[in-house]
Amino acid sequence: MHCPFCRHPDSRVVDSRTAEDGSSIRRRRQCPQCNRRFTTMEATSLAVIKRSGVSEEFSRQKIVTGVRKACQGRPVNDDDLAKLAQRVEEKIRGLGVAEIDADEVGLAILEPLRELDQIAYLRFASVYQGFDTLEDFEAAIASLRRDAEAAGSDPAS
């Protein structure tokens, strides 16, 4: 790993720490030439297999971009989106797999999005779960109502 400050081609590890959930390792490194310190992260590679069969590295930014479209005009800010993407990544990494289908990533987004904003959830679910009739929407809305009632948060009751 070269030094990001002076580009020296070598560096020395001075400290190594595993993340609490064991999914990544943080290393403090020191450059033997300029003596500056920097941190590197090591995580297992997680590939997302798209429907076309092409695989690409998992990216939180792509989650944010995908969900942002569904959140247009909704009271959802960048911070909410960043937290949602983090939850999705933790959920997927928690599966302990090296690759995952793009559809499964979409499904992993549904639950946190449902908690974040129900309208955005319906928009997103309609694309990911291929809603093509009004009945599909009605079923999804009925399910949201049941959740609200189970949580005791239905203002009508």
Ligand SMILES: [Zn+2]
């Ligand atoms: Zn250096």
